[in-house]
Amino acid sequence: MVQKVLRQLIESYGFDRNDLEADYKHRIRGGRPAKIDIAIFRPGAEHTNDNLQRIIVCKPQKKREKLRSLAKAEPDVRELKELLELIPGATLGMWTNGQEEFLFEVDRARFEVRQKPLGVWPVPGEATSDLSKTGGVIQVAADAEGLEDVLLRAHRYINRNLGLDHKDTFKQIALLMFAKIP
Numbered sequence: 001m002v003q004k005v006l007r008q009l010i011e012s013y014g015f016d017r018n019d020l021e022a023d024y025k026h027r028i029r030g031g032r033p034a035k036i037d038i039a040i041f042r043p044g045a046e047h048t049n050d051n052l053q054r055i056i057v058c059k060p061q062k063k064r065e066k067l068r069s070l071a072k073a074e075p076d077v078r079e080l081k082e083l084l085e086l087i088p089g090a091t092l093g094m095w096t097n098g099q100e101e102f103l104f105e106v107d108r109a110r111f112e113v114r115q116k117p118l119g120v121w122p123v124p125g126e127a128t129s130d131l132s133k134t135g136g137v138i139q140v141a142a143d144a145e146g147l148e149d150v151l152l153r154a155h156r157y158i159n160r161n162l163g164l165d166h167k168d169t170f171k172q173i174a175l176l177m178f179a180k181i182p
Contacts, residue, residue, distance in 0.1 A: 001058045001098055002037050013123045015040065021047050028086045036083065043124070054092040055083050061097040067157055070102055070117055077102050085113045092128070094121060099153060 002022050009015045024039035026049050040054035041047050057080045070077070077095045084093045084106050093104045093115070103118040105128050122128055151173065159169040 001060065001096075004098070005038060005056060005058055005096060009038070009040070013121070015124055016043060019043055019045075024052075026052070026087065034083075049087055050089055052087055052089050054094070055080060055087070055090050056094045056096070057083070059095070059097045061099055067100060067153075067161070073100065073102060077104075080104065081115050084115055092118075092122070098149075 006017075006020060006022060009020060010017050019041050021039045021041070022037065024036045024047065025033045026036060026039075027033050028049075036055050037058040038056035039047070039052055040056070041051045042053055045051035057077075059076065073095075076097075080093045080095045080102075081104070084090050084104060088108070091106050093106070095102045101121075103121050104115040105118050107114045107116055118128065154173055154176070155169055158164055158172050159166065162169075164172065
């Protein structure tokens with residue numbers, strides 16, 4: 001799971017592999033060391049908590065019947081939210097299990113830290129303010145494996161959440177694909 005996300009960050013999003021670290025051990029104010037599945041640091045900076053910009057938590061996928069809303073996934077994403085609150089430099093976070101992704105941006109006020117959900121994960125150098133206006137300025141390239149995962153996810157969603165049989169689900173996916181062809 002972690003290797004797949006790392007490959008996607010490097011190949012699709014354009015992160016420099018030297019700015020990524022898997023299984024990063026951090027220490028918060030004298031507490032015991034804890035592990036972050038994937039840590040993304042400022043470009044070219046030393047891998048310390050002060051230079052940590054983004055946190056990714058990867059959990060093994062459990063078999064699910066339906067994709068969950070953020071409210072239903074709250075117990076799972078709590079670990080990510082706590083990390084984002086404790087590490088002052090971290091401004092973006094992602095929780096994924098391979099099928100679901102929940103993205104957050106941190107808004108630090110004087111006496112509180114709020115995590116607001118994001119719809120798109122920004123690429124390096126892209127401001128989150130641009131995301132809310134345009135839905136993502138920079139296009140992220142998809143690889144063949146990613147396409148298979150997306151089609152499988154769309155098939156599951158249509159089949160299970162809309163109650164269509166497999167034949168009608170395939171028709172809906174085919175219509176969607178043809179609608180996207182310029």
